[in-house]
Amino acid sequence: MGTNASGKSNILDALRFLQGIARGYPLTEIISEKRGEGGELQWSGIRGGTKELIYQQQARFSLDISTQLKRQSVDYDIEIEIEPKKTPKLLKKIVTVADKIVFEANSSTPQSVPRVMSQAFEKGHSSVPISELFHFYRAMRFLDLNPTAMRLRSLTNHTTLGDQGENLASVLKALCADSAKKQTLIEWIQALTPMDATDFEFYTHPYTDEVLLLLVEGNGKKTSIYSASDGTLRFLAMLTALFTPEPPPFYFIEEIENGIHPTRLHLLIELLEKKAAAGIQIVATTHSPQLLSLINAKSLKHAALIYRLEEKPDSRIKRILDIPDAQRVIEEQNISLLHASGWFEDMMEC
Numbered sequence: 363m364g365t366n367a368s369g370k371s372n373i374l375d376a377l378r379f380l381q382g383i384a385r386g387y388p389l390t391e392i393i394s395e396k397r398g399e400g401g402e403l404q405w406s407g408i409r410g411g412t413k414e415l416i417y418q419q420q421a422r423f424s425l426d427i428s429t430q431l432k433r434q435s436v437d438y439d440i441e442i443e444i445e446p447k448k449t450p451k452l453l454k455k456i457v458t459v460a461d462k463i464v465f466e467a468n469s470s471t472p473q474s475v476p477r478v479m480s481q482a483f484e485k486g487h488s489s490v491p492i493s494e495l496f497h498f499y500r501a502m503r504f505l506d507l508n509p510t511a512m513r514l515r516s517l518t519n520h521t522t523l524g525d526q527g528e529n530l531a532s533v534l535k536a537l538c539a540d541s542a543k544k545q546t547l548i549e550w551i552q553a554l555t556p557m558d559a560t561d562f563e564f565y566t567h568p569y570t571d572e573v574l575l576l577l578v579e580g581n582g583k584k585t586s587i588y589s590a591s592d593g594t595l596r597f598l599a600m601l602t603a604l605f606t607p608e609p610p611p612f613y614f615i616e617e618i619e620n621g622i623h624p625t626r627l628h629l630l631i632e633l634l635e636k637k638a639a640a641g642i643q644i645v646a647t648t649h650s651p652q653l654l655s656l657i658n659a660k661s662l663k664h665a666a667l668i669y670r671l672e673e674k675p676d677s678r679i680k681r682i683l684d685i686p687d688a689q690r691v692i693e694e695q696n697i698s699l700l701h702a703s704g705w706f707e708d709m710m711e712c
Contacts, residue, residue: 363648364668365707369677370647373668374504374614375408376425382408383440384499389450412444417675421445422453431495434460438495457492502612507599509592509621515572523606527599531575531587534602535564547601550633551577554597554626557585593621597630604637612643619650631656651701667706678710685709 364370382392387405393412396405408415416423424441441454457465504525511526520529521536538544544562551559558580565574575587577594587595603613622630627650635658638644648654657665665682683689685706692700700706 363654363665363682363701363706365704366649368668368670369679370668371409371616372677373645373679374616377502377614378504379408380425380427381499381502384496389442389452393444393450412450416444424454429495431492436492436495459492498611501610502614503603503610504614505600505603506616507596507620509595512595512599513588515570518566518571518573523599523603527595530595530599530602531564531573533606534562534575534598535573537602537605537607538562538564543605547598547605550601550629551594551598553629554622555591555594591621593623596621600630600633604633604642609637609642611641613645615644615646617648618646619648619653624652627653628656631661635661651698654701655696655698667710669707669710671711680710682706686712 379392382405387396391405391407393408393415395403395407398404413419422441422443424439427438429436435458437456437458439454439456439458440452443451443453453468455465455467456463505527506525508526511524511528512530514528516529516531516533518532518535520532523529523533534547537547548559548561557577559577560580561578563576563578563584565576566572567574576584577586577590578584590598600615600618603609618630618634619627631653634644634646638661654662654665663681663683666679667682667685668677668679670677683692686709688706688709691705
């Protein structure tokens with residue numbers, strides 16, 4: 363959580379940059395965009411492009427990533443140089459396992475990410491599944507759900523939900539082939555909306571293979587995906603993403619409360635916490651004071667404040683329960699009111 367321009371989306375940008383590196387994309391394409399042979403957009407690039415990717419147009423930035431794999435610490439550090447009218451350059455790439463460097467490269471070392479993995483194995487660290495780490499980075503998903511994109515045509519053979527919710531109808535149709543899963547999805551939608559949703563229907567055009575989704579109420583009334591509310595579509599897309607048979611290991615969702623009525627926000631939290639307990643890692647941003655009061659004690663331990671101090675250029679992050687006196691104050695006062703009043707940010711200025 364954090365105010366506007368506090369730096370929440372910068373975390374998303376850093377993770378997406380890391381994903382581009384793990385996928386082996388050239389730096390120019392990671393920063394700008396990547397298109398396929400037919401001109402279709404495969405990668406949308408990073409906010410700001412080469413001119414504003416780095417704060418105040420400085421020449422270099424670095425990403426330092428630390429994790430635990432098989433009880434060993436693994437660090438992956440990279441440093442990037444971006445100068446005007448020059449091709450972006452990777453200055454440094456270091457993989458460290460248990461405090462020992464297993465791979466190191468600089469701008470003159472033409473090594474790809476797969477080669478980094480093999481180098482690490484060759485140096486006697488085969489017990490550390492570095493390939494799993496890079497697979498995790500490649501598989502991360504960043505949902506920026508857009509009801510307009512969800513209403514676009516969806517073809518039967520398109521069974522992967524896009525980051526903006528593209529292909530919602532066809533992906534949902536594939537999920538509903540499992541009757542038990544279909545009933546679970548219907549029950550979630552029934553709880554979200556005042557409509558007595560009893561079924562999903564799918565009409566497939568005989569010539570174009572386009573799929574049309576219809577929400578069916580108990581009285582027989584049918585509402586198409588074109589008329590469904592934005593909030594219903596956003597929630598339905600999150601259901602579809604999280605109930606897919608082989609979900610990715612990580613989701614990043616910005617402003618998860620968008621389009622959800624405050625009295626139904628608890629359903630969204632329940633959904634996310636259930637899926638997190640099942641093994642999907644979820645990072646979400648929010649501006650909602652109410653949402654903070656709905657998360658369980660385990661989630662609250664991971665809730666963090668993104669903030670900037672007056673006259674300081676950098677964003678900072680701190681777990682809410684690590685803020686001085688926060689634990690006691692939260693026990694005595696409504697955490698939603700603390701959030702709405704800016705108490706957490708005020709404490710960081712003290």
